Amino acid sequence: MAKRDPIRCLIVDDEPHARQALESALARHPEVEVIGLCENGLQAVKAINEQHPQLLFLDVQMPKLDGFDVLELVQEQIPFVIFVTAYDQYAVQAFEANAIDYLLKPVDPKRLAQAVEKVVARVGMEEPPRLESLLADPVRERELLRRILVRDGSEVHVLPVDAVMYIEAADDYVAIHTAEDTHIKLDRLSRLQKKLDPRQFCRIHRSHLLNINYLARIESESKDSRIAILTDRRELPISRSGYGNLQKLL
Amino acid sequence: MHPLFRTPNRVIALLVGWSLLSAGLSALVSGITDIPLARSLTLFAPMYFLWLLFLIPNYYLCRALPLDKGAWTTVIGTQTAILLATALIWALLGRGFALILDSFSESVPYLDYFSGALFTNLVIFAGQYEFSALLHYLLIALQRGRDLEQRALQQELLTSKAELRALRATIHPHFLFNALNVLANITDSESAQARNFCVRLADFLRYSVAYGDRPTATLGAELEHVQNYLSIERERFGERLCTDIEASEELLDTPVPSLMLFPLVENAIKHGIDSCIEGGCLKLRAGADDGRLHIEISNPLDELGHKRQGTGIGLISLRQRLKNRYGDEATLQTCREDDLFVARICLPLREASAALH
Numbered sequence: 001m002a003k004r005d006p007i008r009c010l011i012v013d014d015e016p017h018a019r020q021a022l023e024s025a026l027a028r029h030p031e032v033e034v035i036g037l038c039e040n041g042l043q044a045v046k047a048i049n050e051q052h053p054q055l056l057f058l059d060v061q062m063p064k065l066d067g068f069d070v071l072e073l074v075q076e077q078i079p080f081v082i083f084v085t086a087y088d089q090y091a092v093q094a095f096e097a098n099a100i101d102y103l104l105k106p107v108d109p110k111r112l113a114q115a116v117e118k119v120v121a122r123v124g125m126e127e128p129p130r131l132e133s134l135l136a137d138p139v140r141e142r143e144l145l146r147r148i149l150v151r152d153g154s155e156v157h158v159l160p161v162d163a164v165m166y167i168e169a170a171d172d173y174v175a176i177h178t179a180e181d182t183h184i185k186l187d188r189l190s191r192l193q194k195k196l197d198p199r200q201f202c203r204i205h206r207s208h209l210l211n212i213n214y215l216a217r218i219e220s221e222s223k224d225s226r227i228a229i230l231t232d233r234r235e236l237p238i239s240r241s242g243y244g245n246l247q248k249l250l
Numbered sequence: 251m252h253p254l255f256r257t258p259n260r261v262i263a264l265l266v267g268w269s270l271l272s273a274g275l276s277a278l279v280s281g282i283t284d285i286p287l288a289r290s291l292t293l294f295a296p297m298y299f300l301w302l303l304f305l306i307p308n309y310y311l312c313r314a315l316p317l318d319k320g321a322w323t324t325v326i327g328t329q330t331a332i333l334l335a336t337a338l339i340w341a342l343l344g345r346g347f348a349l350i351l352d353s354f355s356e357s358v359p360y361l362d363y364f365s366g367a368l369f370t371n372l373v374i375f376a377g378q379y380e381f382s383a384l385l386h387y388l389l390i391a392l393q394r395g396r397d398l399e400q401r402a403l404q405q406e407l408l409t410s411k412a413e414l415r416a417l418r419a420t421i422h423p424h425f426l427f428n429a430l431n432v433l434a435n436i437t438d439s440e441s442a443q444a445r446n447f448c449v450r451l452a453d454f455l456r457y458s459v460a461y462g463d464r465p466t467a468t469l470g471a472e473l474e475h476v477q478n479y480l481s482i483e484r485e486r487f488g489e490r491l492c493t494d495i496e497a498s499e500e501l502l503d504t505p506v507p508s509l510m511l512f513p514l515v516e517n518a519i520k521h522g523i524d525s526c527i528e529g530g531c532l533k534l535r536a537g538a539d540d541g542r543l544h545i546e547i548s549n550p551l552d553e554l555g556h557k558r559q560g561t562g563i564g565l566i567s568l569r570q571r572l573k574n575r576y577g578d579e580a581t582l583q584t585c586r587e588d589d590l591f592v593a594r595i596c597l598p599l600r601e602a603s604a605a606l607h
Contacts, residue, residue, distance in 0.1 A: 016488035017435035040527050064527045064555050086427040105427070106434030147554045158554050 006033035007123055009055035012044040012070065013037075013084065014062045018105060022057060022084065025109060029116050041065025046154040048074045055119055057103075060085040060094075065149065065156065068093075073151045075186075080122065082115050145195045148176060150183040157183060161196060165214040165230060169207040179232060202249050204228055204242035212249060252309045253389055264302075272298035275374065282370055285363045293351060293360050294371070297344045301375060304336045305382040312386040333379050337372055344371075405574040409465050412509055412571055415564070432485045447485060454478040458509070467509075469536060469543070470502030476515040480532070483519055490529025491519070497536035504543055504599060507571060511545070513564035514593050518549035522591050525555025544596050551591040565593075572597065 009032050013019045019037045026034055035051055038044040040062050048056070048070075056078055060067040067083060083094040083102040094102040100122060101115040148159045159178060168175040169189035176183045193201060193209055204210045210228060218238065220226045226238040228246075238246065254260050272295045280290035311332060315325045348364035429451055437444045457475045467475075473495065480493050515532070523530050530550035537544050565584060572580040572595070580597035 014490070015432075015435075015486050017432055017485065020439075021435040042527060063524055063529075064552065066557070086431050087424060105431045143557070146557065160554055 004031075004123075006031055007055050007080075007119060008033055008035045008051070008053045009057060010035060010044065010047055010051070010053040011037050011057045012041070012062070012067070013057075013059040014040055015059075018059070018084075022107060025107060025112055026116075028109075029113070031120050032116055041067075041070045042156050044070050045073050045151060045156050048077050049154040052077065054123065055080045055082065057082050057084050059083075060090045061087075064158065069149055073149055073156060080119050082119070143195075144197050148185070148192075150176060150185045152183070159183065161200070161211075162213070164211055165232075165234075166211060166236060167192060167201075167209040169209075199249070202242075202245050204246055205237050205239045206242075208236050208242070210236065212246075218243075218246070252306055253393075254306070268299060268302050269295075272296075279367050279370060279374075283363075283367050285367065289358060289360070289363060293348060293363055294367070297340070297347060297371075300340065300343065301378060304340065305378065308332075308379070308382055309386045309389075312383060313390060316390070317387055329383055333376060336379070337375055340375065341368060341372070344368075401574060405571075408567065408571045408574055409507075412513075412567060415513075415567065428486055429482055432482075436485070443485075447482070450478045450481050454482060458512075464508055466505045466507060468502060469497065469504045469506050472506055472508065472511045473497060473502070473534075473536070475509075476511045476534075479512065479515060480519075487523070487529060490526075491523055492529075492531045493534075494531055495534040497534075498538070501536055501538055501543065504538075505601070506543070506597070507575060510568065510571075510595070511547075513568050514547050514595075517564055517593075518547055518591070521556070522549035522551045525552040526550050527552070527555070538599060541599050542596055543599050544594065546592060546594050548587075548590045548592040550589050551586070552589075576601070 009026070011019050011022050011026075011034060013022070016039075019039075023034050023037065026032055032055065035053055036047050038047050041064055044056075044058075045065070047053070056070075058067045058070060058081055060083055065073070067085075071078070071081065081099045083090065083099050084105060084107065085091070085094070085102065086105040088104055091102050091104070101118055103111055103115060145161055148161060148164065150157045150159065159176060163178045165177050165179060167189060168177065170184075172186060172188070174185050174187050174189050174192060176185060189207065189209055193203060196209070200211055200213065202210050202212050210230075214231045216229045216231045216233075218226055218228055224240055226243055228236045228238050230236065254264050273291060275298050276290045276294040277287060279285065279294055280287045283290075285293075311329070315321075315328055317325060344364055345361070348360040351358070351360040429447075433444060433447060436447065454475065457471070457478070477493075477495065480491070484491050484493070511534075515534070518532050523532060533546075533548045535544075535546045565582070569582045572582055576597055580595070582593065582595050584591065584593045586592075
């Protein structure tokens with residue numbers, strides 16, 4: 001095999017000892033090069049955005065952004081992920097998420113060597129796994145969101161769903177409107193809607209999902225054309241089926 | 251509710267028994283005075299039956315005027331006043347009833363009979379009134395005894411539940427995994443620190459396991475226990491966790507429910523400091539004033555830091571334990587103060603002996 005540049009990797013873990021231990025264990029594997037240590041998900045998003053690593057050793061349980069959150073935010077920028085977790089309740093999830101491997105803490109040096117071997121083999125094939133499926137986190141699919149994560153370059157915003165006034169579909173993106181700002185996120189409106197509380201968010205239009213707490217009143221222009229007036233006087237169109245959805249909810 | 255009304259059978263027994271008693275009393279009065287038995291039954295039996303209506307409510311009066319508060323004069327005065335009032339009402343009703351009977355049969359002097367036997371009847375009524383009051387006080391005392399017993403049992407149950415929960419928290423896989431993990435990471439590089447870590451972990455586990463044998467610990471032992479826990483977590487959190495614990499020296503021997511602090515401190519770490527990306531400082535203060543022990547635990551909290559919110563079961567069960575042990579004398583309050591979550595416990599420095607079982 002021709003000599004290759006080492007695989008550039010990031011270690012993301014909130015526990016200092018765990019970072020150091022993994023770093024020193026990886027020192028025995030010249031085929032990977034640790035280019036950075038991140039203490040939390042926010043740092044990880046920033047580092048991934050700026051340093052473009054090929055491989056991530058990703059802890060699952062971290063404050064603010066956990067491992068799955070980090071992946072959600074940087075899906076298109078990271079080719080290979082190895083989850084590192086103390087509890088194997090995440091192992092199944094990690095595999096379903098198509099991670100290249102997962103390691104249990106404390107990390108067994110032999111298992112680490114196997115995982116590194118797998119990555120080396122895959123890097124040669126130049127065919128990164130489909131990251132779309134990395135996000136199919138089965139546990140989270142069933143849970144309602146309390147917050148929406150959006151990324152603006154290296155910066156991550158954590159929006160409480162209660163602060164979201166409405167969400168607008170725009171091609172492959174959604175625009176999330178709060179009273180102060182608008183955030184763009186790579187996602188589909190229907191997918192996002194499934195994860196939001198149906199008693200709070202109503203699809204009033206093909207391209208508008210409204211938080212009904214911000215609905216001030218409904219005005220009708222004609223029999224089939226109605227407009228939602230929001231608490232800050234913004235106006236949104238209501239489609240006929242959207243009006244039906246609203247009536248069911250109110 | 252009056253204990254005699256609790257089941258239908260009791261009500262029936264009461265009505266039958268009281269009817270017989272009324273008839274018997276009528277016969278007795280007929281013997282004492284020279285009223286013929288049939289007349290006595292007609293006139294007095296319904297009136298004696300009526301006493302029931304005066305005596306039953308006495309139960310509530312007895313409950314409102316407990317004997318143990320030491321206000322004997324108030325109790326006797328009030329009871330006597332009520333007795334006189336009800337006797338007067340009864341006498342007036344009886345007179346009315348005799349008048350009605352008189353109007354039906356001119357030949358029988360019911361009113362004279364009533365007036366003649368009034369004194370005897372009032373003496374019997376007073377006797378019955380006092381008897382029922384005594385009976386009610388006795389009932390109330392028995393009931394209170396039963397309540398206390400029930401509370402003691404409940405306390406025992408809660409204590410064992412708390413013990414179970416504490417045990418589960420300590421041997422909780424996550425906690426043990428985390429501890430093992432830390433140990434694996436530091437054994438190579440820092441062997442002295444690793445040994446120290448093991449000692450802390452052992453102390454921590456020992457205290458939790460031994461809890462079943464002692465429902466009461468000293469504040470000092472409790473503080474040591476949470477400090478062991480915090481030193482284990484500090485290895486894991488690194489610089490994200492700082493602690494600031496202050497308790498006055500003279501309070502360390504104060505008896506407190508064991509494992510009272512652990513759920514609060516565990517909460518502060520798991521749901522508070524771990525939710526903050528920068529971590530933060532757990533502050534614990536123990537002080538006393540006015541015969542009461544005050545403990546305050548505060549920690550930063552990022553409400554959106556975790557995907558899931560805590561269930562609050564730890565807090566609920568601690569509150570229940572305090573209530574069972576101290577009644578209204580102890581409180582556990584939690585609140586948000588800016589970015590901080592604050593829990594405050596306040597309990598009497600000396601427990602009332604009645605509250606201890």
